[in-house]
Amino acid sequence: MEFCPNCANLLQFGLESGNGRFRCLTCPYVCFIQNKAKIKKEKILTKKEMDIIVSENDGLERMAHTEATCPNCHHDRAGFYEQQTRSADEPATLFFTCLQCKHKWNQ
Incomplete structure (x- = not known):
């Protein structure tokens, strides 16, 4: 998570012309992400089975x-x-x- 250095609100991630950027929805702050950065969009979590501890x-x-x-x-x-x-x-x-x-x- 990234926060705006101007107003401390959470920055929203977006893609603009194939390049990633963070922008603030409250103020005009925008931060473009360098191409070296790897961005993961999704991680699927699987629910584990629960162990019976006490019958x-x-x-x-x-x-x-x-x-x-x-x-x-x-x-x-x-x-x-x-x-x-x-x-x-x-x-x-x-x-x-x-x-x-x-x-x-x-x-």
Whole structure:
């Protein structure tokens, strides 16, 4: 990325008669690129496969445990974690998993 030395805005790249140039869209600054420069126009990124770090069963064993009544089987212990699901000014959501029947619920 190149920035305008006059007004500090981002310069736009363009080709003029086969020659590359950077120009400012705010002020009249133009900078022509020498022929020695190599310009890459496009790079295709490929998405890598994700590795499973913790399986669902491993996660339950590693979760913090608390006293919480399961709405499914009424067991009194559950694993839990907290996650921010809305904007930062609202409280985080608690997600529970029953240690007995593996039922999931949130608060």
